Amino acid sequence: MNKNNKDQPIHLLELNLIVNNIEKKLHVSPTTRLLDILREELNMTGTKFSCEIGRCGACAVHMDNKLVNSCMMMAYQVNNTSICTIEGLADVELHPIQKAFLEEGGYQCGYCTPGMIMAVKALLDTNSNPTEEEIKEALSGNLCRCTGYIGIIRSVQKAKSNWNDQ
Numbered sequence: 001m002n003k004n005n006k007d008q009p010i011h012l013l014e015l016n017l018i019v020n021n022i023e024k025k026l027h028v029s030p031t032t033r034l035l036d037i038l039r040e041e042l043n044m045t046g047t048k049f050s051c052e053i054g055r056c057g058a059c060a061v062h063m064d065n066k067l068v069n070s071c072m073m074m075a076y077q078v079n080n081t082s083i084c085t086i087e088g089l090a091d092v093e094l095h096p097i098q099k100a101f102l103e104e105g106g107y108q109c110g111y112c113t114p115g116m117i118m119a120v121k122a123l124l125d126t127n128s129n130p131t132e133e134e135i136k137e138a139l140s141g142n143l144c145r146c147t148g149y150i151g152i153i154r155s156v157q158k159a160k161s162n163w164n165d166q
Contacts (some may be wrong), residue, residue: 004051006022011030013029015025015027015037017073017083018081019042019082019085021082028041028075030075031074033071033073034071034073034078035049035071038061038070039056044085046086046114047060047070048115049059050071051071053071054071054072054113055141056115057069057139057141057142058114058143060118061073061118062121063082063083065082065119067122073110079128085114085118086118089117091096095121096159096162097117098163101117101152101155101159104154106147106155107151109146112145115142116152119141120139120156123135129160129164132145132157135153135156136149136153139153
C-alpha cells in the first residue's frame with residue numbers, strides 16, 4: 001500500500017465569500033488560510049502576514065462582524081461568510097478611525113496599523129465609549145514593535161470621540 005499522498009489529487013473547496021461587500025467564488029484547498037486567500041488569491045495586501053500563529057494581530061479582519069486573525073482561519077471555516085478587510089473600511093474618504101490614527105500618530109512603521117484599526121473598529125462597534133482599560137484590553141491581541149502604544153491609545157480615544165459625534 002502506497003502511503004505517499006503526493007500522487008493523489010487535491011480536493012478543492014468551492015469557496016463562497018463576501019469580501020468587502022463583493023461576492024467571491026474561489027476554488028481552494030479546504031486548509032488554505034484566509035490570510036493567504038486574501039493576499040494571494042484576491043490581491044488584498046492590507047491584511048499583513050506576520051507571526052502565523054494568531055498572536056500578533058497584524059492579519060486581523062472582521063468575519064461576520066467579529067474580529068478574527070485570518071492566519072488562524074481555514075477556507076472550510078470561512079465558507080459562506082462575510083469578510084471585511086482594511087481595504088473595505090473606506091471607499092474614497094478615510095474611515096474616521098483611519099483619520100484618527102493619522103492625526104494622532106498612532107503608527108510608526110505602519111505594519112501593525114491595519115490590524116490595530118480592525119481591532120478598534122470591532123471595539124467601537126460594540127462599545128462606543130470604552131475606557132482606557134477597555135481600549136488596552138481590546139488591543140491586547142495586537143502587537144506593535146515600534147511604539148510605546150501611547151500614540152495608538154491617543155488615536156483610539158480620538159476615534160471614540162469622532163465615533164460618538166457621528
